[in-house]
Amino acid sequence: MRVHAQRAGALIGGLMFPAVSLADWTLNMTPGVTGISNEIFSLHMIILWICVAIGVVVFGVMFWSIFAHRKSQGYKPANFHENTLVEILWTIIPFVILVVMAIPATATLVDMYDTTESDVDIKVTGYQWKWQYEYINEDFGYFSNLSTPRDQINNRQAKGENYLLEVDNPLIIPVGKKVRFLLTANDVIHSWWVPDFGVKKDAIPGFINETWTRVDEPGTYRGQCTELCGKDHGFMPVVVKAVPQEEYDTWVAEQKVAAEKERELTQKDWTMAELMERGEKAYQTACAACHQADGSGAPPAFPALKGSKIALEDMAAHIDIVVNGKSGTAMQAFGNQLSEVDLAAVITYERNAWGNNTGEMVTPKEIFDYKNEQ
Amino acid sequence: MDERTPAPEARPRTNARVVSWCLAGVVGMFAFGFALVPLYDVFCEITGINGKTGGRYEAVAAAEADVTRTVQVQFLAQNGPGMPWTFRPVTRSIDVHPGEPVTVAFFAQNPTGAAMVGQAVPSLSPSEGTLYFHKTECFCFNQQPLAAGESTEMPLVFIVDRDLPEHITKLTLSYTLYDQSKTATVSDTDRPITTTNENG
Amino acid sequence: MSAVADTHAQDHHHGPAKGFSRWLLTTNHKDIGTMYLIFSFAMFLLGGTMAMVIRAELFQPGLQIVQPEFFNQMTTMHGLIMVFGAVMPAFVGLANWMLPLMIGAPDMALPRMNNWSFWLLPCAFLILVSTLFMEGGAPNFGWTFYAPLSTTYGPPSTTFFIFAVHIMGISSIMGAINVIATILNLRAPGMTLMKMPLFVWTWLITAFLLIAVMPVLAGVVTMMLMDINFGTSFFDASGGGDPVLFQHVFWFFGHPEVYIMILPAFGAVSHIIPAFSRKPLFGYASMVYAVGAIALLSFVVWAHHMFTVGIPIAGQLFFMYATMLIAVPTGVKVFNWVATMFRGALSFEAPMLFAVAFVILFTIGGFSGLMLAIAPADFQYHDTYFVVAHFHYVLVPGAIFGIFASAYFWLPKWTGHMYDETLAQTHFWLSFIGMNLAFFPMHFLGLAGMPRRIPDYALQFADFNMVSSVGAFMFGATQLLFLFIVVKCVRGGKAAAAQPWDGAEGLEWTVPSPAPYHTFATPPEVK
Structure with a gap:
């Protein structure tokens, strides 16, 4: 029931913030800001107009038949069912049109594959x-x-x-x-x-x-x-x-x-409050997508951290899983993704947030040593 | 069930024939699906389209370096998912003359408390250059075991072919290091034909 | 559609059995055709329901109804169910019903295998749908199931998904073998290949495509199975495999697959347009050659789905040119249909309405296909809603409208009653408007930069998404009307003559309506 109520609330909430005022009715591709994107745009427009032209001819004939050659108008059907010349023509003409399309397309492609020196x-x-x-x-x-x-x-x-x-x-x-x-x-x-x-x-x-x-x-x-x-x-x-x-x-x-400062921060003496503050931020960007902002996770793929063994018991195991990940699962090795400061902050945060009151903290320096000494 | 279907003499036989031809087609196409794997590898080796560099290169004749031309070779290193090692090129980039053998090194360290095995997987960009990049010595030819806390510098010796197309002035060689500790016990013969990597 | 049998069962020596065992054990092509059609419609509603969930979530920005995990399961299952559960079985159902009637055969060539190939399908889809209730949820990697998202990172249910694909593949292959054997061996005396009705021709070519590519699909899922469960690394870079190889093998199957879903509709429309134009089909021979050319070309264009994976320029150019070439035979077919209508005596009953909409909207889908074939432009279109618009324009008005047109065209023959024309035309107009409202704005969304397969989007995409969702709801709800029309038609209605359409030609119209349980016990003579 609660879930339904939440969803209903979310739906109403969504309706109350109409996005419409910000939206626009863009119909076409935009030319962009690079040489290549402009080339692609003009290619897109050329082909679009060729297609429109073919469409006008083909559908024109079709609609003419639909309006003029109706049984209800008493139209008597013709009986032709082949014409070699016409059939050859409408095989060759599209082919020629395709060749015409292929030329600028090839030129653009060659430009895209340019391998000259980069800056x-x-x-x-x-x-x-x-x-x-x-x-x-x-x-x-x-x-x-x-x-x-x-x-x-x-x-x-x-x-x-x-x-x-x-x-x-x-x-x-x-x-x-x-x-x-x-x-x-x-x-x-x-x-x-x-x-x-x-x-x-x-x-x-x-x-x-x-x-x-x-x-x-x-x-x-x-x-x-x-x-x-x-x-x-x-x-x-x-x-x-x-x-x-x-x-x-x-x-x-x-x-x-x-980057240098970050290295210095590692050596600084951090207080619990500082780590918790930084940890919350780092947790929101690096962890919350899977483990959720309130640590409740989305089992079974993404286990809860709130009240979990990892976050409440052995600190070394906690550091290990955050730094080295757990292979075969969605848990990545964050050792190379986050700085020592952020690693220490996140682990400290996870051990003390949402009622995980271990009171324990780990400092960036300890993480640094962990990563280097093991 | 089908006693009601009128059965002219010839029909059962032709049905059997059509069915066997079709089944042969089905079996053939199923096999072809699997054959695409080695075919693709061979095709890539010939054309270099997927950027996977080849195995150990045996120089036919010591080619002279083309000193009139310089090609920049860039090195990248990254870890596969869940791989905690430190892994980076010692040299980020080097200018070489086509034809000359060049030695560079990659640094790897196992910071964990357990012995692990890594395998580096090479990839070259632009893939067009793959055919012209020859490795005479590479750590990627073998798996790399590192004890807990151990670090090492791993050598790579390569030659950029003198026939490298003129318009290519920069080659980027990237290695992705994967944790093989779990699968390292699987013997090579148990691995499928796709494992061209042990020599590449 | 049981009316087919009921009225004729009593007085016929070899009438159908009674009750459930009739359907479980039947080897009658009409019964099996009926079951295929009912099954595919059930799957159409199920897949459609999932589409409704997707469109409801996309009605406005923000996450309202489902979470991203479930959204991905919905897009995946919608695609799989529509492709393998709705469209393909519907065409096999039409083939079962109509091929023997069109070529003057008493039944399919391999009736017992026919029964088996049908009953495998419900089993396959039971497995597939049951994955929704498994721990970790249903497959969530898109109907194209690219590795390594579907292998290393797939949910535990992936193995069941693979098993289901194997079973439905076996079913399709058996169906295809049956079609080939029937067409090659059971044609009435005098019916040479170039006298075969076009639906028969297109199905023959489709069956060959199925035999060529379904085993490749089976192969690719088998490789996945081995990667997941037996430690191989076909698609895993860490063991020396290549994730791009997956895409090559998948699309080697996947591109012919899209023609498998459209060619039988080409055939059916090639009967319906002449019938309601009261004029023979223009360019029969070129129609046959065009279908053959499309089928052959479909094997050498697969990498146009992969222009952004980093194929060297020579490869890009080859696949671009080959893909553009497909426009030629496809164009020939469209021109032939238009020429058939030209100077005919047109009337617009429901089958014709759907057929004409098929030609127009499929051509629009073809135009966007041509645009997508242009490799440099594809860098902008690829994996955006422009692609979603494109393939829904070829599949909904292509395959689905083709099936509706066929259903209305042949319903009188199946049931012995005329369907309710007013309701059918209402069904058409609501479908037509709903479909265009749902899918046309997707072109704009894609060009404006909205990627496909996302559960939430930036604000500039809000308006068209809302329009699209409204159209989708409209299209979805309208299909319940179709169910009503068919049920009504089965239960009663104006009696249909053996030849209910004055312009229709073919052997199927020489038997009474409804078609007796057994037809063409003695083969007719074709001149």
């Missing part, structure tokens, strides 16, 4: 259900998670402008530069798509794929994962910010400093 190389790794971006020439990288609050998804809060198309850490690229993407995946096949760039490529576990783009206009561009990758396939957007070169350079420098 920035970024490795994109698909995870269930987030993207990892690594600036391989610069030695830093980060994860990009959906930042839309769960409350918006569950209709407990009005939906924001970029509902489901917003992330915590967007990919930053410089404008006017050729950016090369190297795509792979950790678990299942994902597909990285930014419509405005005309770039879509599958990220396949164990294999590397490449594609590229050159964005001319600064701006924020949004896309999504386009290969069904499990439960939260609809919740792993791609957000790319194209910024001027100077801004990009400053940002890269900041990232390097931040």
